Amino acid sequence: MEIVFTVLILLLAVAASGVVTRVLPVTPPLPLVQIVIGALLAWPRLGLHVTFDPDLFMLLFIPPLLFADGWRIPKREFFMARRSILMLALGLVFMTVLAVGYFVHALVPSMSLPVAFALAAVLSPTDAVALSGIAGKGRIPGRLMHILEGEALMNDASGLVALKFAIAAALTGVFSLREASISFVVIAAGGLAVGAAVSWLFGFVSSRFLSLDEEGDPAPGVVMTLLIPFAAYLIAERFELSGILSAVAAGMMMNHTKITHAGPASSRVRASSTWTMIEFVFNGMVFILLGLQFPHIIGRALLDAHETSNAQVWKLIGYVAAVALALYALRFVWVWLLRWFASRGAAKQGVANAVPGLRTVALTTVAGVRGAVTLAGVLSLPEVLSDGAPLPGRDLAVFIASGVILVSLLVAVIALPLLLRGWRRGKDPHAAEEALARTLAAQAAIRAIDQMHDAEGQDREEAEAAYAADVTARVMDLYRRRLAALDDVKESRELARRADALEFRMKLAAMRAERQTLLAMRTRHQINDETLNKLMREVDLSETALTVRKR
Incomplete structure (x- = not known):
C-alpha cells in the first residue's frame, strides 16, 4: 500500500x-x-x-x-x-x-x-x-x-x-x-544490432498479425510499441551488451517499420498521444x-x-x-x-x-x-x-x-x-523542402481526385454525374488553394492566404459550435455519453488536424 x-x-x-x-x-x-x-x-x-x-x-x-x-x-x-x-x-x-x-x-x-x-x-x-x-x-x-x-x-x-x-x-x-x-x-x-533487430521483428509481427491494413482496435499495436524499449534493453543486457544503445537503436529503427507509415490513422494518433504522455510523466518522475x-x-x-x-x-x-x-x-x-x-x-x-x-x-x-x-x-x-x-x-x-x-x-x-539573447535564427533551413513537399503532395492529391472522378463518372445518369462533378470540384478546390498559397506570385499568394485564414476561422468556429451543441444535447439527455464521446472525438480530430496544419 x-x-x-x-x-x-x-x-x-x-x-x-x-x-x-x-x-x-x-x-x-x-x-x-x-x-x-x-x-x-x-x-x-x-x-x-x-x-x-x-x-x-x-x-x-x-x-x-x-x-x-x-x-x-x-x-x-x-x-x-x-x-x-x-x-x-x-x-x-x-x-x-x-x-x-x-x-x-x-x-x-x-x-x-x-x-x-x-x-x-x-x-x-x-x-x-x-x-x-x-x-x-x-x-x-x-x-x-x-x-x-x-x-x-x-x-x-x-x-x-x-x-x-x-x-x-x-x-x-x-x-x-x-x-x-x-x-x-x-x-x-x-x-545497436539488438535494438535494430527488436524493432524489425516488431514491424514484421505487426504487419503479419495485427492487421495494420484494416480499421480495427489500435490498442494492441500501441501496447507493443510500449514494450519495445524494455525488450531491447533487457535482451541486450542479458547478453552483456549495451542496453542503452539498444533502446536508442530500437527507437531510430522505428521509422523504418511498417506501423509508422501504414495502417489506420487512428493507430498513429493514439500512439503519438500515448508517447507524448509517457515522455511527460517519465521525464517529470526523473527530475x-x-x-x-x-x-x-x-x-x-x-x-x-x-x-x-x-x-x-x-x-x-x-x-x-x-x-x-x-x-x-x-x-x-x-x-x-x-x-x-x-x-x-x-x-x-x-x-x-x-x-x-x-x-x-x-x-x-x-x-x-x-x-x-x-x-x-x-x-x-x-x-x-x-x-x-x-x-x-x-x-x-x-x-x-x-x-x-x-x-x-x-x-x-x-x-x-x-x-x-539576440541570437539571429535566420531562415528555417527546412522551409524550402517543406514547401516542395506540400506542393508535390497537393498535386498528387489533385491527380488522384481527377482519376477517381473519371472512374466514378462512367455509366452514371446526368444528375448523378453533375453531383459527382460538384463534389470533385469542392474537394479539388482545397488543394488548389493550397497550391495558390505556395505560389511564387505575391498577389495570388497573399489572396490565397487571406482566404485560407478566413476558412480557418470559419471552420474553427463551426467545430466549436458543434462541440457546444453536442454537450447541450447530452445535458438535455438527447444523446448518451457513448454517442457524445464518439462525436466529440471526430470533432477533436478534425480540429487537431486543422490547428496542426495552421501552426
Whole structure:
C-alpha cells in the first residue's frame, strides 16, 4: 500500500509541476520546478523518501525515454552531424574520464584512482531532456540542438561502459586498455544490432498479425510499441551488451517499420498521444526523483561536515566547484578545438571566415547539463570491496556528482538565456523542402481526385454525374488553394492566404459550435455519453488536424 501511495504522490507532483509553470508570473524551466517539488517532498515533516535503486531506475525510466528520443530525432541531420556527435559522445567522454579522473585524484588524494575514474565516467554523459526543458523549445539553433541531442543519446552508453571498467578496476585492481577497447566495440555494436533487430521483428509481427491494413482496435499495436524499449534493453543486457544503445537503436529503427507509415490513422494518433504522455510523466518522475535525493545526499553530507568544522563544509563545496570548473574547461577546449579543425578544413576548400564562433562554443559548453543518468551511475558504485572493506571515497564521489548535477542545472538556467539573447535564427533551413513537399503532395492529391472522378463518372445518369462533378470540384478546390498559397506570385499568394485564414476561422468556429451543441444535447439527455464521446472525438480530430496544419 505504501508503494501505491508513493507512486500516486509522484504522479500528482508531475501534474502539479505543469500547473505551477503556467500560473507563475515568470515561467521557470520545467525540470527545475520538478527538482524543487521533489526537494520539498523530501522535507522531514512530509516524510516522503524514495530509495533510489540505480538498476531499477535504469530499467524503468531510461529505455523508454531514449527510445522516444531516438524515434523522434531526425535521422538525416543525425547522419550529417555524425562526426561532431561521435567526437563529443566518444572522444570527449574518454578524455573526460582520463583528464577529470586524474584531476579528482590529485584534488582528493584519499580517493583511489579507479574511483576517481568512475566519478569522471558518470559525470561525462549529458542530458538533452534537461537542456531542452531549460532552454525552451526551438530556442537553440537546429543544427546545434541536433548535435547536442545526438551526443546525449550516445554518450550515456560510452560513459556507463567506462564506469563498468572503472568499477572492475576498483574491485580487482586490474585494468587492460586493450581489453577495455575491444569490449567497448563489442558492447556498443552488439547493443545497436539488438535494438535494430527488436524493432524489425516488431514491424514484421505487426504487419503479419495485427492487421495494420484494416480499421480495427489500435490498442494492441500501441501496447507493443510500449514494450519495445524494455525488450531491447533487457535482451541486450542479458547478453552483456549495451542496453542503452539498444533502446536508442530500437527507437531510430522505428521509422523504418511498417506501423509508422501504414495502417489506420487512428493507430498513429493514439500512439503519438500515448508517447507524448509517457515522455511527460517519465521525464517529470526523473527530475522529481532527483529532487528527492538531493536533500538526503547533499544535505546530510554538509551537516556531517558541519559537525566536524566549517572548514570541512567549505572544502566539500570547493570540491564540487573545482570539478564543475574542470568539466566546463575541458568541454570548452574540446569544442573549440573541434570547431577550429573544422574551420581549417573548410578554409582549405575555399570557405572564407570559417573560424570558431566563441558564442557557439560557449553555448555548447554550458549546454553540457548533467542529469539522472549521472546520479544513477554514481549510486551504482559498490559500497564494499571484494574483501568486505568499504570502498574508499564512494560517499564523497556521490556528493560531488550530486553537486555537479545541481551546479550544471543552475548554470544552464542562468547562462543559456543570456547566450541565446539576440541570437539571429535566420531562415528555417527546412522551409524550402517543406514547401516542395506540400506542393508535390497537393498535386498528387489533385491527380488522384481527377482519376477517381473519371472512374466514378462512367455509366452514371446526368444528375448523378453533375453531383459527382460538384463534389470533385469542392474537394479539388482545397488543394488548389493550397497550391495558390505556395505560389511564387505575391498577389495570388497573399489572396490565397487571406482566404485560407478566413476558412480557418470559419471552420474553427463551426467545430466549436458543434462541440457546444453536442454537450447541450447530452445535458438535455438527447444523446448518451457513448454517442457524445464518439462525436466529440471526430470533432477533436478534425480540429487537431486543422490547428496542426495552421501552426
